[in-house]
Amino acid sequence: MEKKPKPPFYVTTPIYYVNDVPHIGHAYTTIIADALARFMKMSGREVFFLTGTDEHGQKVEKAAAERGLDPRAWADKVVVRFHDLWKALDCEPDFFIRTTMEFHERGVQKLFQKLLAQGDIYKGEYKGWYCISDESFLTEDVAVEKDGTKICPDCGRKAAVVAEETYFFRLSAYQQKLLDHYAAHPSFVRPQSRMNEVASFVRGGLRDLSITRTTVKWGVPVPDDPAHTIYVWFDALHNYVTGIGYDWDLARFEKFWPASLHLIGKDILRFHAVFWPAFLLASGLPLPECVFGHGWWLKDEAKMSKSKGNVLDPYVLIKALGPDALRYFLLREVPIGLDGNFSHEGFIHRVNSDLANDLGNLVSRTLTMIGNYFQGAIESPAPEEDADTAVRWAFDEMKERAFAHYESYAPNKALEEIWSLITIVNKYLADNAPWKLAKDPALRPRLARVLFQAAAVIRGVTPLIAPIMPGSAQKIWDFLGEPGAVQDVRFDSLSFDDFKLGRTMKEPTPLFPRVDLKAFLADEAGTPKEKTMDETKSEAIPAPVPAPAQASVAAPASKPEPKTNIVTYDEFAKMDLRVAHVVEAVKVEGAKKLLKLKIDLGTEQRQIVAGVAETYTPEQLVGKKFIVIVNLQPAVIRGVESQGMLLAATVDNKASIPFFEPDVPTGAKVK
Ligand code: MSP
Secondary structure, three states: OOOOOOOOEEEEEEEEEOOOOOOHHHHHHHHHHHHHHHHHHHOOOOEEEEEEEEOOOHHHHHHHHHOOOOHHHHHHHHHHHHHHHHHHOOOOOOEEEEOOOHHHHHHHHHHHHHHHHOOOEEEEEEEEEEEOOOOEEOOOOOOEOOOOOEEOOOOOOEOEEEEEEEEEEOHHHHHHHHHHHHHHOOOOEEOHHHHHHHHHHHHOOOOOEEOEEOOOOOOOEEOOEEEEEEOHHHHHHOHHHHOOOOOOOHHHHHHHOOOOEEEEEHHHHHHHHHHHHHHHHHHOOOOOOOEEEEOOEEEOOEEOOHHHOOOOOHHHHHHOOOHHHHHHHHHHHOOOOOOEEOOHHHHHHHHHHHHHHHHHHHHHHHHHHHHHHHOOOOOOOOOOOHHHHHHHHHHHHHHHHHHHHHHOOOHHHHHHHHHHHHHHHHHHHHHHOHHHHOOOHHHHHHHHHHHHHHHHHHHHHHHHHOOOOHHHHHHHHHHOOOOOOHHHOOHHHOOHHHOOOOOOOOOOOOOOOOOOHHHHHHHHHHOOOOOOOOOOOOOOOOOOOOOOOOOOOOOOOOOOOOOOOOOOHHHHHOOOEEEEEEEEEEEOOOOOOOEEEEEEOOOOEEEEEEOOOOOOOHHHHOOOEEEEEOOOOOEEEOOEEEOOEEOOEEEOOEEEOOOOOOOOOOOOEOO
16 A cells, blocks of 8 residues: 655744843754654654744844844844854754845735735724833733833733834634634644643633834834834744745745644743734634643743843853753753753753763663674674563564654653663663673674674664754764664664664764763853853843742752742632642652652642652651642653642751641641
8 A cells, every 4th residue: 555645844943032142941942843853854754944033123123222233233143143052952944034034024014915905904003011021012901010010921021101003913803713723623732731721811802913013113114104013923923934935935835834833932822822823814824733832941940031140051061061962851851841940960960870871881882892792793693582572572662652752742751762771771781791691602692692682772772862862873873883874764664673784883982971060060160151142131120930830849949039929818729738648759869859759639649749858768758748739830850740849848958848647638628
């Protein structure tokens, strides 16, 4: 039977504002997109991966003015930073769009004109609050502060009042159509929790959207009415169609549109899951398949931002270890939909344990032994015994599962599968001790078999890690004596039997040297930071520390506690606090302070991670009862999912838990 050709895969990242230097948060989205693009290519799909920069709007206009520069000159300067970073991280977009490109501006104007002509855009008067930092209009329900200002609920900065003639987009007309689309395509927004959030926002009612400004000059002019500049988000969102040829390379546009995946941070969900599909519905263009809102990388439990001074410079993290360690860590540590708290300890621990120990050792000892015992080319292996066949089967099963996880955008799970196999093979080598077999010439065929199985797994696993760690995978490929590029392998045909006898392997050089945490931290502290664009001076007030997204008392902030804000009773009542009973407790490997607890809530059991290991041993906690917040957004801490947070006092950096008497019922509500 003839195989159906696979559909093309079109993946995008947000286009990044050119108001400052890129940080780990920007790198995260682009690395996910790059890894998925590579995977899909190796799956035999035709792929287009688009990223770029958002260069118009008030925010960029202001950043340039503060430096006495023309916005275009400023954008030209900053855009280089993004190009350089993607290169340093081995991210290879098929195209890098800048919204100042002429074809993009033309495309935006054309679509604007179409909507105007058909009545979806009309002229009126806008008066309301505007957040320059997020380039977004605030809704009526955002409260006015005592000093008469409004604070943007997303970024915590002061908003300004704008009152001007404007063109509106008739968003209200698309409320039902959007709801119908969500209902018919439940995976339109992922993860599911975000789909619910979006649908409930839309159900709450949509007001028409102001989409032009007369006070902002830096942008695409409204055709035939140049006093108006098109709103930066209307402009920017259309990069997803102009970037693949809308109106200038229709063959390519038709091949790749609609997008398979818009990867975005959860901060810009509404723009992508409400405004963007509404614009597309109005233009008569098909809607993208999926908008995936990934979580944030936090530092010290707060979203990274220059004003908080907690941004992580990707160059510092790749200096010692190269891009692959960072790519691996970011994709392995946290499922794409959840927040993660970045810690240098966690990063180094993972790199040492997964990359240097597990993968690095497997490759180096297998190939070194093949070099020493067989001059690089295995010959005449004995037939497979049961333990050998088990390795082959483990490979086949892993391949299927890892593949399915990649396909469903869960690279962390794909890597988990691959690493379970690596653990199996390391154990297989320890059990079969080829170094002992080598001592007896009569056992040479058996020695050949054991090393063959290990090398065949390495040969099979290498293409599967290539999307995440392209450079290291290619290195292993070369060690194996495989010709060409590992990324040219096609997964459809990937098999254990691809490892052929007679191929001469090379002596491996170290793939991932072990990193000493202390030396790394000392070096990091001493590294001159990548020259930053001088700081954007905004009228920023310190952003509020977000509600803890991390279920932990693991990392008590070293900074002073934020001012206590008054909460209303209704706000407090949203917290679901319960009496939990500890069923199991174990240490989290490599994390001094953390315990993984299985807790019973009466109606269900859950896993939480708690930073109490310095005060309590696992045995002391089993059977204990304490208070847990059960409706906190799940988070991943050191690679372990936490579905709640226990309450404890922190005294001298150590946790102290208030326990209940044993007769208090498990699951009882705490008010
Ligand atoms: N220009 C708009 C997007 C327009 S898309 C049509 C914008 N740009 S941005 O420079 O602010 O970049 C936002 C994106 O950067 C986020 O959506 C997310 O993808 C990424 N991140 C920025 N900080 C982040 C973290 N701390 N963690 C993870 N990703 C974050 O918004």
